[in-house]
Amino acid sequence: MMQKENEPSKRITIIRSIIQFISFFVIFGGVFGIAASVIVLPVMIPAGNPYTTVMGAWQLLEIMVTAAIFPYLAIAVISLGSLIFGRFFCGWVCPFGFISDLTSYLGRKMRVSNKTNIGLFKISLFVAALFLFIDFSIGYNEAIGTSIASYFGEFSREPSTIIDPTSSLFSMLFWYIYWRLYPKTFQDLSQLTKYPGVFWFRIFIIIIAILSNYYLPRFWCRTFCPLGGLMGLGSQYSFLKIYVDPKKCLGEHCRLCEKNCLLNIPILSFKSDIRHPQCIMCLMCAEACPTNAIKAKFSLS
């Protein structure tokens, strides 16, 4: 046991990183000739990138709602996905989550209290509600023939892209690099886009969303991700869950699980099943546990 404390195993971190790496290249598999599929996953995947092979549930929801089509498929993926897998896909598949984790491995982990953490989750719920309201307003007006889409310009089909670093990074910046539109002189800076203010705002969001992970892992995921907010609601009751064996747990004397948790979840405050809206099932707690008291399991109870 002492040996394990001195030399903590990195097995789960390595496996998770490999799965995130493979997922990243499968999601953008068009580069390797993988054809576009009809798979929808509960993660943020930009649809504007030409190499994307799977669809993100939030992007599908927005595109369908603003086109006045009821998003049955997106709702099914979000509700059943959060019920069965919780936020597993956030921790193991999401491409922006992968980039966030790579940055956070380099950084110093700042800790936040559970009260703050829940507050950040509520902000993500507010972001989700705000954009759903905008989406349904656009969709409803499209349906009754009083279109308000022109007020939102090019953001009328996916309004949340304005604050979404995933689409800004993998769609907008991709095209600017693909078409070699990056500025070569200072004069070029003002001619980059029809909306320079929006462009620089999105660049600012990308920089903040990536660099903030240096201090607070998964900052954007836990604070602003609208899909994370929706998934967090159902994930507290998911069939896949993290279980702490109270017989094996060393309790207050140890706390290695809480210190190692990426999302600062107060693991020891739960009796056995960890049910927290911010838990992305990264299993960092299980990796740190010296007595192997923490496990992921499927259970209907």
Place this chain on the structure above:
Amino acid sequence: MSFRKISIRALLVIIGVISLVMAIKYKQWEIVKEILSKLIEYENGGLPKAL
């Protein structure tokens, strides 16, 4: 198992299954295929039209 947990799980199952059945009925996977197989500009935020 608490009443709250059972009721929320039942609600998610009902919403999910009904949505899935309706998605199959209206063949919504064809929309996914269409979105992923064409060039969409929604996310590019003012990319010059000349391109």
